[in-house]
Amino acid sequence: MHEWSVADAIIRTVINWASENHVKEIVKVKVGIPSYSFLDLEILKEAFDTMKKDSVLDNAELDVEFKEPTFKCRNCGFTFTSSDVKDQLDSVRSEFGEEYPLHLMPALAPSFLKCPKCGSHDIITQTQDITIDGIEVKESGTTEAVS
């Protein structure tokens, strides 16, 4: 159900942006989400479509890109992606169920992941949470606004 909060954050941000930029109608919102948050795309779109009603986003489409961020171990220098720690992610998900910590807060990743090479939690990653990567408006063609 966290998808509803994510949709809420997206909608409020885009409405705020539209207001500040005197935009009347938005056609598409492109968002980026880290793959390891395992957000459910169908629920996210349902939440978005429900909550966008009667706003500048009434006719907007949500375009979601699941991103595959790179992790870097600060202890040994090894770089990896979430597919390299699939077993760890599966283990955490089975412990918690759907609303698992990295679903709610991707920034918690270092607490739950260990470097596949040396076992350290000393991990950094660039992309951690939801991003708004583009907005298309009705009026004068395409406008890109990157977060």
Next chain:
Amino acid sequence: MHEWSVADAIIRTVINWASENHVKEIVKVKVGIPSYSFLDLEILKEAFDTMKKDSVLDNAELDVEFKEPTFKCRNCGFTFTSSDVKDQLDSVRSEFGEEYPLHLMPALAPSFLKCPKCGSHDIITQTQDITIDGIEVKESGTTEAVS
């Protein structure tokens, strides 16, 4: 006198790199230093030339670029450089003298600087400390190794 420690850090890092890469002679080391650390170039070169003796850096030249990092205020969004806060930097330097906090630790900048627009300390900057931006070796022409 902090310049001696900076030279020490540079030399040890390059010697370590040379050893790992079986490099016998280094011709030039390029380093980057944030402008607001106010390191003294002459003292830095003197320290480098003194401490590099009898090593793979014996004939190496130190090439220093003083960088002008951009600061961003996370409170109001304003971006600025150290020339925009010259009065603040001068004030701190006069309080402390030569070995002022940002001379020793550029990462302390947010504690000593306020956003010129809103007064907040909520400031981030990309470049914070010394970087080794390039190494030239004698053997097979130019090798660039960026930190």
Next chain:
Amino acid sequence: MEPLRQLAKEKLDGKKVIAVMSAKGGVGKSIISSLLALSFSNVENTILIDMDIHTMATTKLFGFEGKLHDVGKDGIEPFKANSLGIVSLGGIVKDNYVLLPGGNNEEVMESLIAYTNMKNTKRIIFDLPPGLGDEVLVLERLTKYYPIVVTTPSKVSVKVVEYLVKYLSERNNKPLLAVNMSYFDCGKIVHPFGEIENVKSLSEKYN
């Protein structure tokens, strides 16, 4: 564009916010914020949010260890202690430790605020961690708040806490100073961490 921050800001908009703070650890922030929150919850809908992401003391103080927050369409549902709502990272990570590089702290803190269901809530009380870092910067980015700075009367604590009082005064956000006069009654009243005199000069200096 920062969706997380936008949501956190809007969640707090119109709420009455208190931050129980100190630069020093173990002075009684969690004890005092809990007692304060319980009192306010008898008057109006109140949520206590534990921003100490490493200790998560609030779940331990209130007996919610091992429990997970429900997450609904309106967000993270606070635990209930009588009429008080409680939100803690402990209700998200259960009994796992939280070990993080500093760069990740602010996003976790912003998430805790952004994703909490604050519907019908009038007052938010933040229990802040020790230190002078992200917790102060994040709060300032998101909302106006009323600062309560906690100290014991020990000399070291008073000196450390002065950093925060000085900072808040510079930001024109004058705090209420709460002195934790934890005492011991063993025939006579004794104050193990010192006497009130240690605090008086701090009070006078910052009015």
Next chain:
Amino acid sequence: MEPLRQLAKEKLDGKKVIAVMSAKGGVGKSIISSLLALSFSNVENTILIDMDIHTMATTKLFGFEGKLHDVGKDGIEPFKANSLGIVSLGGIVKDNYVLLPGGNNEEVMESLIAYTNMKNTKRIIFDLPPGLGDEVLVLERLTKYYPIVVTTPSKVSVKVVEYLVKYLSERNNKPLLAVNMSYFDCGKIVHPFGEIENVKSLSEKYN
């Protein structure tokens, strides 16, 4: 290539390193690390490094407030308390507060280590801040160390400290558990923060 880290690693190489740690604030880390360091300094050249960059308690405990470290060709010269060397960020920022976003913490901590003059020093004792963050990650990146985990016997402190004990055990860096049995003698011995029973189960669980 990371010059700061390289220098910090090489400075600590060959030194005997103890880290006085806890996930909880105000349990006595600074008191215990100071007493420990003073003891060791009677046996071999020892430096106490205060890694708590927000409180900088060590300058206050030893009376070096308002003083600046000398900086020579060999680096930051420790303050001297008899034969003990002391290094604190307080000796760099004087009486200014240190307010930083979390992403800056590790660099300040690495700098404090990298730039200290450790010539002729045999033992380094780190007084760590509360929490479970950069201080632990930075130390682990730089050196092997012997962990001393401090707790009071209060139930909340024991539960919070378990996070750190669990983490260290997972990293095969088994700590010594130091219980701060601060007591009060007012005709009979009383332990305001609780009795030893609260700690026994933790000790047994992690052997």
